[in-house]
Amino acid sequence: MQPQITVIGLGSGDEDQLTLGIWKKLQSSTGSLYLRTDQHPMVNMLRNHNIAYESFDNLYVGNDTFEQVYEAIAGELLSKAAAAQAEIVYAVPGHPMVAEMTVQLLKARCPAAGVQLQLLGGESFLDQAFLRLGFDPIEGFQLLNGTDLSVHSLNPQLHIVIGQVYDTFTASDVKLTLMELYPDDFEVVVGHALGVAGEERIHRIPLYELDHLQDYGNLSLVWIPRSDEDRLRNRTFARLHEIVAILRSPEGCPWDREQTHQSLRKNLIEEAYEVLETFDEDDTEHMAEELGDLLLQIMLHAQIEAEEGGFTVLDVISGLNEKLIRRHPHVFGSKNAEDAEEALANWQEIKLEEKRSKGIDPDELPLLSGIPRELPGLMKAYKLQKKAASVGFDWSRLEDVLEIVESELKELKEAIAEFSRKEQQEELGDLLFSVVNLARFLKIEPEEAMSGANRKFFERFGYIERQLRLNGKNFDQTDLQEMESLWQEAKKVL
Incomplete structure (x- = not known):
């Protein structure tokens, strides 16, 4: 047999x-x-x-x-x-x-x-769960493993039964995961030995007490009832996707319906810069808000394409996930990367392979290709110079770079004295380009340096304005000499 x-x-x-x-x-x-x-x-x-x-x-x-x-x-x-x-x-x-x-x-x-x-x-224990807890799985239902629970699996609009909650340690892990989505006081149900006469116990408790119970065992489960509460749905990506689709629908917002990729260009750039501003603030709530505004721009562009039959935001996410996995073989594959430099080398090599798979020979591309046209001027200059330096087109000494800056400044002065506005603009561009080169030699990001200078000017000029106000004056009632005096004061305190 x-x-x-x-x-x-x-x-x-x-x-x-x-x-x-x-x-x-x-x-x-x-x-x-x-x-x-x-x-x-x-x-x-x-x-x-x-x-x-x-x-x-x-x-x-x-x-x-x-x-x-x-x-x-x-x-x-x-x-x-x-x-x-x-x-x-x-x-x-x-x-x-x-x-x-x-x-x-x-x-x-x-x-x-x-x-x-x-x-x-x-x-199955599910039969007794449906019977003893009193919910119908046709309303939407998930069965999840308490020993391997992820917040990414949770859908608040479905009944969720979590099995294999053997002890308080597992219950504690389950609680912490649920708290990433659910409020601390959300009512959950713990069932032990459901349907077993003399052994069944059912506890209805707030989520934060989930690991306070001491009677967990092999026949324990946790039930989280389904909910359509906005405070839960608003914490899901699915709800964001739904809201943006509604805004763009015929019944949605007239302004949102009218937007195109071109009309939203400026918004995308502005929102990105508003996020950057929050990095210098000690205000995480503001950062979260601005990141949300930037995410909205991405969602709008994806929704526009979905309506035109191009792609959906799920295609965007899928492509990004695949790219991240593909370009991190030292994390998701068999390659090794002992440090950030080696990880970056893996990334760059895979990018070249991706180009070859599309029929593009990287060796035939111009060295300075691949830098976005719309980058801010200082940032683009920095990247252009860095690429040129990678093949040896660079100064060898800091002193040489300083001489170039001084030379460009001299040529600008001559253009101001003798030439047209067009030539003055050209010489000013050369000066700025040389200053970016100086920043690169000093290993300083020029955009960051410029941002710091702008912030410093904003604060010092604000000091002048506040002092004038304290003295009962406004800008119409003062002169440059007084403002310069206040500026020097501001430099000492700010």
């Missing part, structure tokens, strides 16, 4: 809910019955009817992780089936196909081992 493993479910723990077929199988399996664990209410019924069994509870002690335990159980079952050359029965809590990793391992490994696998049903 071909070796066979028959997997049966012991149900949720109430012997009255055990199916007749499963009970007959248990009665006929004496000498070949194996339990994943004997920590289950149905085991008392086996003992009362003198049904012999062997459990794998000892493997929980000898292994460090549940994954190792499940691998060991699957391995032993395959060995026992091969040795018996007959059917052995493997009984698991609940239903074999609900939250039972050993069964998944057997499904994967039995064919190669030449062992036939048969699965028989059993009442």
Whole structure:
């Protein structure tokens, strides 16, 4: 006879809910019955009817992780089936196909081992959850693993049942994950041994008390009722996607409907710079707000394309995820990167490979290509010079760079004295370009330096304005000499 493993479910723990077929199988399996664990209410019924069994509870002690335990159980079952050359029965809590990793391992490994696998049903803990907690899964339902819970899996508009919450440590991890989406005082339900007479306990508690309970065990679960509350939906990306689509719809906002990629160009740039301003403030709420405004611009551009049949924001996300994984082989692949420089080298090499896959030969591209046209002037000059320097087109000494700055300043003075506005503008551009080169030699980002100078001017000029106001004056009632005096004061205090 071909070796066979028959997997049966012991149900949720109430012997009255055990199916007749499963009970007959248990009665006929004496000498070949194996339990994943004997920590289950149905085991008392086996003992009362003198049904012999062997459990794998000892493997929980000898292994460090549940994954190792499940691998060991699957391995032993395959060995026992091969040795018996007959059917052995493997009984698991609940239903074999609900939250039972050993069964998944057997499904994967039995064919190669030449062992036939048969699965028989059993009442799942979900049956009792629907019955005892009183919700209909047709309203929308998720079953999640408490030992591997991610906030990215949570959908507040669905009922969420979290299984495998074995102890307070797991409950604490579950609580912290849920708190990333749900308010601390949101009511959740903890159920223990649902449907088992004399053992069932149901607690309705605020989320922050989830790990205060002490009666967690193998038959515990957490239920988070579905909710359409705005305070929950507004914390999801799906709601943002929905709102932007509504704004652009015929029933939405007239201004939003009229926008195009071109009309929103300035908005995108302005929002990006407003985000940059918040980096210099000690105000995280303001930063979060401005990042939201920038994200809105991205969502609007994606929605415009979705309406025109180009792409959707999900395509944007998909492309970005694929690119991040592809360009980080030292994280998601087999390459190594010991430092940031090596990681950047990996990134650059993969970019070149991407160009080649599109039929573009990187060696035939101009060296200075790839720098966006719309970059701010100082930033673009910095990147152009850096690329040119990478092939040796650069000064070797700081003194040489300073001489160029002085030379360009001299030429600007001559242009101011003798030439037209067009030539003056050209010479001014040359001077600014040389100053950017100086910044690069000093390893200073020119945009950051300029930003600091602007901020300093803003604060010092504000000092002048405040002092005039304290003296009962305005700008019409003062002169340059007084403002210069106040400027010198401002330099001492700001």
